Structure formats: C-alpha cells, structure tokens
Amino acid sequence: MSQRSVSLPMYDFPEVHESTRLIVSAIVAALQGLGEDAVLDEPNSSMHAELMRYWRNDNTLLSQSCGLPFIDTSTCLAHQHGRVSATNVAGIAQ
16 A cells, blocks of 8 residues: 555645644544554645645545635546545544
C-alpha cells in the first residue's frame, strides 16, 4: 500500500503553521490507528495550480479546500471523486 497524504493547506498562514501541523499530525495518527498508511503533507498553499494538482492526486487521502473548486464546473472535484463530504470532528478525543 502506498502512503497517502493528509493536509489542511487552505488557511495555513505562517502565524498558525505550528498549530496546523499539530492538528494534521493528530489526524494522521488517528488515520494510522485505523489502518490507513497516512502521512502529513504540506503542499504549497500559495500556488493555486499546485493545490489543484494536489487535490486531484489519487494519493491525497484527506485535505481541505474552500468551496470554489467544487462549484467551478471546469475543475469540479466533486465529480472526479464521487462525493464531497463535511463532518463534525469536534467529538474526536485526544
């Protein structure tokens, strides 16, 4: 099984980067605990084209996007991946 990337790139500003890294690390650990071969990734969020390639990559397990790529018919990721879902993760225990 190949490793699959996990990231939260959309709002990973320099002033919150370390917090974002800790959150993604916790998500990766939880996914690994479920048997996923997940790894933390940090795509260049300042480059829209790079993020679009990243989100389309089959090795991206979990990531974050604003709504525009999902409603823009020329790049609609929801159609490529079959579904887009949002979930409340507030109940995840530490």
